[in-house]
Amino acid sequence: MDASLEHLIRLQEADVEVTQLRQSIAALPGHLAAIEEKLRSQTQTVEKADKSVQAEEATRRRLESDIKDQQQKIAKFRDQSSSVKTNEQFHALQHEISFAENEIRRLEDVELESMERSEQFERVRAQARQDLTSHKAFVEREKESARKQTSEQQARLDALNKSRAALRKEIDEDLLADYDRIASSRGTGLAHAQGQRCMGCQMFLRPQMWNQARQGERIHCESCGRLLYYDPSLEPIPEPPIGEPKRKKKIGVETPETES
Ligand SMILES: [Zn+2]
Numbered sequence: 001m002d003a004s005l006e007h008l009i010r011l012q013e014a015d016v017e018v019t020q021l022r023q024s025i026a027a028l029p030g031h032l033a034a035i036e037e038k039l040r041s042q043t044q045t046v047e048k049a050d051k052s053v054q055a056e057e058a059t060r061r062r063l064e065s066d067i068k069d070q071q072q073k074i075a076k077f078r079d080q081s082s083s084v085k086t087n088e089q090f091h092a093l094q095h096e097i098s099f100a101e102n103e104i105r106r107l108e109d110v111e112l113e114s115m116e117r118s119e120q121f122e123r124v125r126a127q128a129r130q131d132l133t134s135h136k137a138f139v140e141r142e143k144e145s146a147r148k149q150t151s152e153q154q155a156r157l158d159a160l161n162k163s164r165a166a167l168r169k170e171i172d173e174d175l176l177a178d179y180d181r182i183a184s185s186r187g188t189g190l191a192h193a194q195g196q197r198c199m200g201c202q203m204f205l206r207p208q209m210w211n212q213a214r215q216g217e218r219i220h221c222e223s224c225g226r227l228l229y230y231d232p233s234l235e236p237i238p239e240p241p242i243g244e245p246k247r248k249k250k251i252g253v254e255t256p257e258t259e260s
Helices: 001-079 087-170 173-186 207-214
Strands: 190-194 225-230
Touching: 001 087, 001 173, 001 190, 001 225, 173 190, 173 225, 190 207, 207 225
Parallel strands: 190 225
Antiparallel strands: none
């Protein structure tokens, strides 16, 4: 393998890693924004439960005050009934007392229902507070690790860019221009030829091209257009006998990976 090609292989490895690093760096703010959003929504859940508990407490304060009013009425009616002159007046007061007593029972039932709701809201609030605390800690850890990761990735990116610049100087201009042209449309410009296939697009190579690739000639895959290179040390399986591939492929047409 000529030196230019060896440098080009290393350049492509660096280019692929640079692309992955850039994607990873670009994805981080979105990830942090999503977990911050969850934090906001959990804070709102706690606040909502808090408000519900407070509203129930206010309801019960009102009920207590209404009950007290009814009790005062009863005391007043009892007081009056000791000084009434007629049976009729006495019964009228008894009727008022019994009405007020019923009202107190009704208010106490409403109060009990409010207490039950309160207990439920308090349980929700306790769980929401616990979730919020643990998510807050998680967000802090994620932010810290994001800071660390970003600075490590940035350092790696700087190192890769330096080595890419150095590698590009070692590759002949024509080969480099060819690689750049293919890489800009295909993502990668170079593909390993292995087992009579182009590993860039998985298509079978014609026997003649497979031979040329193995002899180190600079050829392009007829399917995807990538520059092909052969490295015997990467050939993991015994080479299949050279002959026509099982299925003929249309030249220049890419077919799915499953086709073999
Ligand atoms: Zn190909």
